[in-house]
Amino acid sequence: MINSNSMISAKLASPPPSLLLPPSPRLQGRRLAPSCLSDAGMPPQSPACPGPDQESSGVARSGAKAPAAGSSSSSSSPSRSSPPRGSAQLNRWSRARAHRSGRRLEWPTIRDRSGASKAPPPTRQPSSGEAATAVVEDDIDDGVLGIGRDESAKSIYMVSDGTGWTAEHSVNAALGQFEHCLVDRGCAVNTHLFNGIDDLDRLIEIIKQAAKEGALVLYTLADPSMAEATKKACELWGVPSTDVLRPTIEAIASHIGVAPSGIPRSSPSRKGQLTEDYFRRIEAIDFTIKQDDGAQPQNLNRAHIVLVGVSRTGKTPLSIYLAQKGYKVANVPIVMGVNLPKSLFEIDQDKIFGLTINPVVLQAIRKARAKALGFHGHKSNYAEMEHVRGELDHANQIFSTHPIWPVIEVTGKAIEESAAVVVRIFHDRKQKCAMPRISKRY
Amino acid sequence: MINSNSMISAKLASPPPSLLLPPSPRLQGRRLAPSCLSDAGMPPQSPACPGPDQESSGVARSGAKAPAAGSSSSSSSPSRSSPPRGSAQLNRWSRARAHRSGRRLEWPTIRDRSGASKAPPPTRQPSSGEAATAVVEDDIDDGVLGIGRDESAKSIYMVSDGTGWTAEHSVNAALGQFEHCLVDRGCAVNTHLFNGIDDLDRLIEIIKQAAKEGALVLYTLADPSMAEATKKACELWGVPSTDVLRPTIEAIASHIGVAPSGIPRSSPSRKGQLTEDYFRRIEAIDFTIKQDDGAQPQNLNRAHIVLVGVSRTGKTPLSIYLAQKGYKVANVPIVMGVNLPKSLFEIDQDKIFGLTINPVVLQAIRKARAKALGFHGHKSNYAEMEHVRGELDHANQIFSTHPIWPVIEVTGKAIEESAAVVVRIFHDRKQKCAMPRISKRY
Numbered sequence: 036m037i038n039s040n041s042m043i044s045a046k047l048a049s050p051p052p053s054l055l056l057p058p059s060p061r062l063q064g065r066r067l068a069p070s071c072l073s074d075a076g077m078p079p080q081s082p083a084c085p086g087p088d089q090e091s092s093g094v095a096r097s098g099a100k101a102p103a104a105g106s107s108s109s110s111s112s113p114s115r116s117s118p119p120r121g122s123a124q125l126n127r128w129s130r131a132r133a134h135r136s137g138r139r140l141e142w143p144t145i146r147d148r149s150g151a152s153k154a155p156p157p158t159r160q161p162s163s164g165e166a167a168t169a170v171v172e173d174d175i176d177d178g179v180l181g182i183g184r185d186e187s188a189k190s191i192y193m194v195s196d197g198t199g200w201t202a203e204h205s206v207n208a209a210l211g212q213f214e215h216c217l218v219d220r221g222c223a224v225n226t227h228l229f230n231g232i233d234d235l236d237r238l239i240e241i242i243k244q245a246a247k248e249g250a251l252v253l254y255t256l257a258d259p260s261m262a263e264a265t266k267k268a269c270e271l272w273g274v275p276s277t278d279v280l281r282p283t284i285e286a287i288a289s290h291i292g293v294a295p296s297g298i299p300r301s302s303p304s305r306k307g308q309l310t311e312d313y314f315r316r317i318e319a320i321d322f323t324i325k326q327d328d329g330a331q332p333q334n335l336n337r338a339h340i341v342l343v344g345v346s347r348t349g350k351t352p353l354s355i356y357l358a359q360k361g362y363k364v365a366n367v368p369i370v371m372g373v374n375l376p377k378s379l380f381e382i383d384q385d386k387i388f389g390l391t392i393n394p395v396v397l398q399a400i401r402k403a404r405a406k407a408l409g410f411h412g413h414k415s416n417y418a419e420m421e422h423v424r425g426e427l428d429h430a431n432q433i434f435s436t437h438p439i440w441p442v443i444e445v446t447g448k449a450i451e452e453s454a455a456v457v458v459r460i461f462h463d464r465k466q467k468c469a470m471p472r473i474s475k476r477y
Numbered sequence: 478m479i480n481s482n483s484m485i486s487a488k489l490a491s492p493p494p495s496l497l498l499p500p501s502p503r504l505q506g507r508r509l510a511p512s513c514l515s516d517a518g519m520p521p522q523s524p525a526c527p528g529p530d531q532e533s534s535g536v537a538r539s540g541a542k543a544p545a546a547g548s549s550s551s552s553s554s555p556s557r558s559s560p561p562r563g564s565a566q567l568n569r570w571s572r573a574r575a576h577r578s579g580r581r582l583e584w585p586t587i588r589d590r591s592g593a594s595k596a597p598p599p600t601r602q603p604s605s606g607e608a609a610t611a612v613v614e615d616d617i618d619d620g621v622l623g624i625g626r627d628e629s630a631k632s633i634y635m636v637s638d639g640t641g642w643t644a645e646h647s648v649n650a651a652l653g654q655f656e657h658c659l660v661d662r663g664c665a666v667n668t669h670l671f672n673g674i675d676d677l678d679r680l681i682e683i684i685k686q687a688a689k690e691g692a693l694v695l696y697t698l699a700d701p702s703m704a705e706a707t708k709k710a711c712e713l714w715g716v717p718s719t720d721v722l723r724p725t726i727e728a729i730a731s732h733i734g735v736a737p738s739g740i741p742r743s744s745p746s747r748k749g750q751l752t753e754d755y756f757r758r759i760e761a762i763d764f765t766i767k768q769d770d771g772a773q774p775q776n777l778n779r780a781h782i783v784l785v786g787v788s789r790t791g792k793t794p795l796s797i798y799l800a801q802k803g804y805k806v807a808n809v810p811i812v813m814g815v816n817l818p819k820s821l822f823e824i825d826q827d828k829i830f831g832l833t834i835n836p837v838v839l840q841a842i843r844k845a846r847a848k849a850l851g852f853h854g855h856k857s858n859y860a861e862m863e864h865v866r867g868e869l870d871h872a873n874q875i876f877s878t879h880p881i882w883p884v885i886e887v888t889g890k891a892i893e894e895s896a897a898v899v900v901r902i903f904h905d906r907k908q909k910c911a912m913p914r915i916s917k918r919y
Contacts, residue, residue: 188918189733198897199915201650208643209725210919212699212737217919222735228915230897244912251732253725257654277728283651283695286719290693291631293664295654301894314845316892320794324766352762355797403756449755452743455640455672470686473641473670476630477652477659 188223190250194241194265196299199230202255205279232256233299235264242268252276257299316361323358326365327351332376338365340461341379343433344390345369345426346417347400349445349453353390356454362461369430385464388457389434389442391427396446398423630665632692636683636707638741641672644697647721674698675741677706684710694718699741758803765800768807769793774818780807782903783821785875786832787811787868788859789842791887791895795832798896804903811872827906830899831876831884833869838888840865 193202206226216222227250229241238261245252252274256262262278269276284295319339325331326338328351335341339362342350350366357364367379379387392400401418416422434442441460445453463471635644648668658664669692671683680703687694694716698704704720711718726737761781768776770793777783781804784792792808799806809821821829834842843860858864876884883902887895905913 191729191732197650198893200893200897201646204643204646205722205725206729208639208697209722209729211742212726212739213729213733213735215738216733216735222733224729224733224919226917226919229913230901230915240912251728253728255650275728275732277724279725280647280651282719282724283647283721284654286693286695286717287633287648287651287655287666290633290717291655291658291664291666293655293658296657297654300653300891313891314842314849317791317794318849320797324769324793324797327766349759351766352759355762355766356801359798359801400756407756407760449742450758451640451642455642459672470682471671473672475668477666477668 348390790832
């Protein structure tokens with residue numbers, strides 16, 4: 036907890052000396068990081084590192100917690116030097132952003148609420164040679180190679196004192212509202228997650244960098260003084276910012292009549308509980324992995340949920356997603372010419388769910404799968420349309436003789452969406468309510 | 478999309494006829510649902526169904542999407558009849574809530590902004606016989622049997638037009654700020670997730686129920702007219718409410734200069750894309766499951782991340798969590814007397830992470846594990862302290878001879894927390910930045 040307002044003011048008062056250092060050209064000419072056209076589920080990569088002379092402090096670290104930026108080297112250079120590409124609208128945004136950012140960076144003096152004069156944030160403008168700010172040693176995946184960095188992308192900084200997954204999840208969901216303009220449609224966004232930020236120095240450093248990059252700052256900080264410092268610093272330096280979780284926390288506080296603790300989840304004072312939950316969730320994951328792909332049919336009775344479907348209807352990822360939520364899931368493949376295990380028909384039929392999918396989409400998925408696995412000769416009918424249709428017909432016949440099994444149409448659904456349908460039906464059946472809901476006790 | 482304000486007003490004007498029906502005593506005396514002392518990761522159960530006479534519409538459904546409450550039966554009864562249990566403070570809250578709820582329900586007339594007179598929400602008070610409102614046919618897990626329903630718990634309704642996972646995630650994170658008073662400390666909260674709510678009828682029904690239960694309504698609704706209807710209805714009926722995602726969406730809209738689409742993720746117009754992401758994520762999950770517990774060491778070179786640790790340090794759940802985020806993960810167990818696979822030392826050492834844990838905690842986990850697996854005779858040293866310490870010492874010796882492997886201390890950490898540390902270090906190493914961040918492109 037940071038209790039002193041004067042401490043915050045002191046932090047805001049002066050940029051660290053390193054920000055005044057000239058940039059190092061060391062990394063110029065090195066390969067740019069491949070950007071990853073990914074959504075929430077994908078391995079994120081760095082389309083933009085703050086500056087070219089920061090490599091020295093980026094060495095691998097050992098230990099339980101990776102320390103974030105030290106104060107040793109931070110003469111970051113924003114990368115606005117390349118001409119923005121894309122649509123005319125995009126160019127307008129880019130210019131507008133550059134304009135806004137410039138204005139921010141050139142503010143002569145900044146006053147905080149106490150009226151004290153503050154030093155401005157660093158004013159150094161990037162040179163054209165500093166565009167190469169993102170460097171990786173090797174690639175996360177060959178599949179994402181060759182996608183260049185988008186200079187015109189808007190930056191969103193997510194700052195969290197914990198894992199940052201809440202901010203990431205919320206931002207990802209919110210970005211769903213801008214799908215009509217993201218990436219392929221000309222308006223790219225880069226998100227940058229700064230997690231485990233529990234001290235003011237790093238926080239201020241990040242906000243200064245956000246000011247330089249023209250980024251939006253979205254934060255989840257439990258400690259009210261850290262949240263307040265973020266708000267204040269962002270206001271001072273003209274950085275747009277929003278506290279992602281505060282309205283929800285305040286609504287709950289007001290509803291239950293209890294003040295929030297203000298203690299980040301990572302705090303030692305919130306550690307060390309081995310809850311029943313922990314064991315149950317681990318057990319669900321263990322169970323689900325062991326049952327994957329029809330293994331151990333004698334254990335189907337121990338599952339909460341049993342998924343049945345042909346190959347590549349997403350049984351495994353759906354099982355795993357549900358297991359993470361604490362459900363023990365078994366999945367049983369439907370394969371032509373192979374009988375379903377007898378035990379499937381002996382267990383509680385209420386917990387069995389069929390999965391089905393459009394044959395054209397299934398064929399596309401199977402072709403990709405076959406390619407990935409290097410199928411060419413044998414098993415070649417796996418992705419043939421006639422075979423795909425035949426197998427789906429076979430599955431649908433099985434489903435129609437067991438009308439108690441809900442059949443989930445997974446075509447075009449994200450794993451999370453299919454999971455939501457399964458969980459809803461599962462709880463409807465348990466509850467027998469007219470107003471279906473998924474309830475928990477805390 | 479609902480475009481007509483008058484339509485919303487009409488919906489708010491009168492309760493559906495079913496709300497005026499007398500309650501059915503049919504389900505009285507049936508077994509109460511066991512409540513589940515669970516957090517985000519656990520199978521939620523219903524501590525509270527809306528009413529005793531709703532069973533008829535709760536039959537199992539087949540189809541891609543489970544329809545939610547029809548308009549056929551909704552004479553819900555809130556369950557406030559049992560005397561509140563718990564602390565004096567809790568009793569005060571409970572009385573206060575009852576008082577507030579009563580006032581809400583007894584409002585004589587309600588005016589919307591147009592000035593038109595509205596019918597009040599249903600005013601029927603529950604009788605003492607209606608407390609048994611939560612019914613299940615069987616139990617999700619023997620492990621959660623016998624935990625009674627907490628009548629004094631505060632209700633939080635989460636309403637979503639999509640999966641509801643964003644609302645759930647945010648509420649779970651926010652509730653972390655109230656751990657000091659939840660469940661064991663006397664202030665219980667029940668959350669109720671209503672997902673896939675994409676029509677006004679069901680929305681209004683839910684808000685009416687929230688008014689009767691004295692619940693807080695937290696919502697994520699992409700369609701602005703649905704969000705506005707929620708706000709309006711909650712205001713009319715005195716239900717506290719907060720739009721969980723709106724501030725984040727608006728901040729992004731303002732930042733990138735693009736209006737949000739207002740289209741829920743479940744809308745057909747947002748369907749059908751088989752993205753590269755989808756395949757990559759599925760592939761990561763497939764890979765990770767196949768590599769679990771040291772299987773196929775010849776494939777370690779294909780992993781993004783390799784986790785190494787003794788049994789029950791959480792390698793598998795951590796691997797699975799990371800796989801969901803798109804990382805291919807392999808995990809390799811350290812077992813005394815068994816050599817680590819040669820390939821582990823031949824791959825890029827930068828991607829290997831050690832896991833370690835406090836021996837006392839590990840022993841507790843192993844004891845629980847041994848009990849669950851029914852170990853008694855053989856393998857009995859698995860959970861013995863001497864053996865546990867010996868194995869951890871052995872692991873630490875291995876780690877110390879490979880200082881490039883970061884060692885993650887998992888004691889007391891949730892899976893998500895360990896994952897955050899791994900991902901942070903992973904990206905630090907890729908980026909060589911002074912300001913570590915986890916970046917993505919959208």
